[in-house]
Amino acid sequence: xxxxxxxxxxxxxxxxxxxxxxxxxxxxxxxxxxxxxxxxxxxxxxxxxxxxxxxxxxxxxxxxxxxxxxxxxxxxxxxxxxxxxxxxxxxxxxxxxxxxxxxxxxxxxxxxxxxxxxxxxxxxxxxxxxxxxxxxxxxxxxxxxxxxxxxxxxxxxxxxxxxxxxxxxxxxxxxxxxxxxxxxxxxxxxxxxxxxxxxxxxxxxxxxxxxxxxxxxxxxxxxxxxxxxx
Amino acid sequence: xxxxxxxxxxxxxxxxxxxxxxxxxxxxxxxxxxxxxxxxxxxxxxxxxxxxxxxxxxxxxxxxxxxxxxxxxxxxxxxxxxxxxxxxxxxxxxxxxxxxxxxxxxxxxxxxxxxxxxxxxxxxxxxxxxxxxxxxxxxxxxxxxxxxxxxxxxxxxxxxxxxxxxxxxxxxxxxxxxxxxxxxxxxxxxxxxxxxxxxxxxxxxxxxxxxxxxxxxxxxxxxxxxxxxx
Numbered sequence: 452x453x454x455x456x457x458x459x460x461x462x463x464x465x466x467x468x469x470x471x472x473x474x475x476x477x478x479x480x481x482x483x484x485x486x487x488x489x490x491x492x493x494x495x496x497x498x499x500x501x502x503x504x505x506x507x508x509x510x511x512x513x514x515x516x517x518x519x520x521x522x523x524x525x526x527x528x529x530x531x532x533x534x535x536x537x538x539x540x541x542x543x544x545x546x547x548x549x550x551x552x553x554x555x556x557x558x559x560x561x562x563x564x565x566x567x568x569x570x571x572x573x574x575x576x577x578x579x580x581x582x583x584x585x586x587x588x589x590x591x592x593x594x595x596x597x598x599x600x601x602x603x604x605x606x607x608x609x610x611x612x613x614x615x616x617x618x619x620x621x622x623x624x625x626x627x628x629x630x631x632x633x634x635x636x637x638x639x640x641x642x643x644x645x646x647x648x649x650x651x652x653x654x655x656x657x658x659x660x661x662x663x664x665x666x667x668x669x670x671x672x673x674x675x676x677x678x679x680x681x
Numbered sequence: 682x683x684x685x686x687x688x689x690x691x692x693x694x695x696x697x698x699x700x701x702x703x704x705x706x707x708x709x710x711x712x713x714x715x716x717x718x719x720x721x722x723x724x725x726x727x728x729x730x731x732x733x734x735x736x737x738x739x740x741x742x743x744x745x746x747x748x749x750x751x752x753x754x755x756x757x758x759x760x761x762x763x764x765x766x767x768x769x770x771x772x773x774x775x776x777x778x779x780x781x782x783x784x785x786x787x788x789x790x791x792x793x794x795x796x797x798x799x800x801x802x803x804x805x806x807x808x809x810x811x812x813x814x815x816x817x818x819x820x821x822x823x824x825x826x827x828x829x830x831x832x833x834x835x836x837x838x839x840x841x842x843x844x845x846x847x848x849x850x851x852x853x854x855x856x857x858x859x860x861x862x863x864x865x866x867x868x869x870x871x872x873x874x875x876x877x878x879x880x881x882x883x884x885x886x887x888x889x890x891x892x893x894x895x896x897x898x899x900x901x902x903x904x905x906x907x908x909x910x911x
Binding site for chain 2: 515566568574575576578579582583590591592596597614615616617
C-alpha cells in the first residue's frame, strides 16, 4: 500500500462536541427547553434534511440553511418565539462548537507529518469560523459544499482526493461514525475510527462496528497521532 | 460601507517570490540556462496557457499541468533533456516558492482580526504544499480550481464571496497586480495593492496604475496589517 499522505477529518462529533456545546448554549441564553433533548432533536433533523437535498426535493442548501430550517421547526413545536437576531445567533452555535480535549493537540502533531483537512458536510464558512474560534490548525478546509454533494455520497471523498492531487489510497478518513468510514473505504480511502462515546451525551447511542473493520482505531486525535508516528 | 471581514490574497508575486525562487532552483540543480531569463519565460507562458483553457481550446487543466506544458516547451526549445522524475521535481518548484520577508509576519497579524485566504489561480494542492513549506497561516485555501475558472474571470471573486458567506463588499482582494484588483473591484470587492518592484527581478516591468485607484496601497503584508489596525 502507498503511504498515507493526507488525513481528512469528519468534524461534528469527531473533532468537536456538538452535544455539550449546544447544552451549554441553551443554558447560557436561558432557552426554556431541556438542553440535551433539544441538542439531540436538532441533530436528528440533519440526516433527513440532507436527504431532502440529495433527493432533489430541496435545492442545494448549505448546513447553515438546513440547521436554521430545523431550528425554526423545533422552536415552533415548543411554542418558543425568538427575535430574528436571536435565532440567527443561536443557529451560529454550530460555528462555535468546542473541540474535544485531545483535538487541537492531536491535529498540531499530525500536521507536522501529514496534510490535515476537514471533510465535513458543514459549509466552508462554518468550518472556517469554527477553526478560528477553536484554534483548529487545518492545512485546508474542505467541505461537501465544494462538491455539491453531502457525505456519504462518493463525490465528496473522491473530490477531496482530486483536490489534494492524491490517489484515494493515500487519504485517510478520520471519523467517529462507522457509516462515514465505510463510504470512504468504498471509494478507496483508508480509515481511522475514533469512537466518541459522549457524542450524544452520557449513555447516548453509537453506531455498531466490527473489530478489524478499520485501518486504525484510536482513543482520540492525540492517540491517532501517536499511532501514526507523530 | 460595511466593514471588511475577509482578505483574499493573490499568491504568485504578491505573497511569494517566484522569480527569486526559480533563479535559485535553476542554480541549485545546475540547469544550463540563464536563471532570470528562464524564470521570466516560464511565467510568460502562464497567461496564454490560461487563455487556452478559458477559450475552450484546452479542457480544464490545473496550474501544475499548465506549468508542466510550458516547462516541456522551454526545455525542448533549449535542447535540454531531463528525466521524468527531474522534470516532475523541477515543475514542483512552484510548490516551494519563498515568501517575501514581510508575508508570514503580516499574515499572522491579519489573521487575528480577519479571515485570511488564498485566492489564486494555483491549484489547491499546490497552495496547500506551499503553505506547509513556507508556514503561511491561512484560514482557508481557496483556488480558482474550485470554480472551474481562472482569474480575472468574475466567477472566482464571486465564488470566494459565496463560500465565505459574505457580500463582495466585505472581502478585500490583496494583490501585486492592478489587473487582478480591477477585476475584483468590478465584482464589488475592496482592493489592496502591494507593489512588488522585484517580482520580475531587478528592473523588471510592473503594470501601470493610478493614485487613488485602490482602497489601500501597502509596502508589504506587514504594512497592510498596520494600516488595517492589526
